[in-house]
Amino acid sequence: MSASKSTPPEVVTLRVNGRVVTVPVGTTVAAALGAEGVPVSRVDLGGRPRGPVCGMGVCFECRATVDGVPDVLTCLAPCREGQEVVTDA
C-alpha cells in the first residue's frame, strides 16, 4: 500500500434526524446531538424529552438509533463519516 501524503480529515460529517452535522474527529454521537443546542436523545414513557446524563455508559439516557441499530448508547459511540442518527425526540 502506498503511503498517502494528504493529512487525514479533521472533521466528520453525519446526519442527525436528516440534518447534516459536521463535527471534529473524536466527537461522540451524544456530544454531536448537542452541536446546535442541548443534546436530546429520546422521549420517556410520558413523551417528555430526555438527554444524556452520565456520559459514560451507565444511565442509558443517551440511547438513539445509529445506522439502523436501535438503542445505541451514543455517549460511547464515536461519530463516523456518513453516519445516520435518529432520535425519537
Place this chain on the structure above:
Amino acid sequence: MREACDLVVIGAGPGGLAAASIAAEAGLSVLVLDQQSQPGGQVWRGEARKRENRLARRWLDRFAASGARFRPGARVVAAPEPGLLLVEEGSASVAVRYGRAVLATGARERFLPFPGWTLPGVLGVSGLQVLVKDGLPVRGKRVVLAGTGPLLLAAAATLQRHGAEVLFLAEQAPAARHWGFALQLWRHPGKLLQGAALAAGLVSVPTSTDAWVLAAEGEARVERVRLSVRGHEETLSCDYLGASYGLVPNLELAKLLGCEVASGAVVVDERLETRVKGVHAVGELLGIGGVDQALVTGELVGHVVAGKPVSSELERAWRAVRTFAELLARHDAPRDELRRLATPQTLVCRCEDVPLQALEGCRDLREARLYARLGMGACQGRTCGAAVETLFGWSGEDVRPPCLPARIGSLRLPSPSPHTRAS
C-alpha cells in the same frame, strides 16, 4: 469468537492500564477489555488521541508498547463459570478464557433526584465534563455546577477551558467540613498542587459551601435553577446544570464474579486479591481515591500477577492514597437535605418513570422492584440504585446475568470455530 489469555483486565482506566502493562512486560499474555472506543478510562478520556496530559501519555505509550492486547467496545455481560467471560462487541460475541482477572471498572457519579432533574441539559457534574471532552460545544453557554469535592473544581476548569461561562459552583459540604478537608490536603502534596492549580484558574467563579440545587426548571430543557445557598434561595438562568454528589464504585461485574463487597467497595487482601481466587480489584473499586490510587493499586497488582516482588515504596504509596480516600469519603458524604428534595411527583427511576410516590409503603429494594418497577428498565438500577440507597438505605441485591442488556446470542457459548477444533 473465542479468546484465551493468562490475564484478563476489565477496564482500561489508569488502574487497568498499569496492571496490564506491568503484567504484559513480564511476559504474560494479557487481554484488556473496555466498553469505550479507546483506552484511558474516565480521567484520561480522549487522551489517546489528544496526547495533552503528560502522565496519561506516559502510561498510554507504555501500555501500547507492553504487548497487551486491547479490545475496544467490549462489554462484559456474563460470567457463566470460573475462568470464563462472555463479552459483547457491537453485533459480535466473544468468549474469553482467562487464568487470572483484574477488575478495574472504575466508578460512576451518585445522582440524587430533585424536581426537574430529568430535563435535557441537566447532567452529572463529571457527565457534563465528559461530554465536553467528547466534543459538546459549550462556548458562551451559561453553566451552573452543584456537587462536592475536588471533581467539582476539575469539571469547572474543563468547562471554562472550552469557553463556557461557569456562573456558580455549589459545594454541598458545610463550610467547616470543607475547609477542614482542604487543610488536610497539606499532607498530600500531589493533591494540594492539583487543587491549588485548579483554584487559581477559577478565581472568577462565585463559589459557596453549604449550597445545593433545589430544582431545575424549564419546558423542553433546563432554563433556570433554584439553589439553596447558605440558607437563602437563589435563582439563576442557565443553559446547562451539572448536579451530582460524589462517586460510587461500579460493582456489578465484581458481584457477578462472586466477589465479596462491604461498605460499598470490593473486599481485598494485601495483594488486592478478592475473595475469589485469582480475581483482583484495583482503582475506584477499592473505594473512591482518584487517579493516584488507581495507578498505585494497578502497579501493585501488575507485580503480584507477574510474580514479581512488591517494593516497600509501592506499599507505602498505597497506604498514603488510602488515607486520602478516607478523607474524601468523609468530605463527600451527601448531607441530609439532599435526601429530601424530591416531591411525590419527582421521578426516582428514570428508565421506568417511577415517581417517589409510587415507592410509598415499599420496605426494600425487592418490593420497590416488584410493586413499582424501580430499577427494572434499561440501566437495570445503575442510576436509581445509588439514589435509593442514599434516600432510604436500601442496598443492592445480587447481580444476575446479563449484567448489561445483551442479545440472547451473547449468553450462549460460541461454538468452536473449525480451526480451533482441529488444533
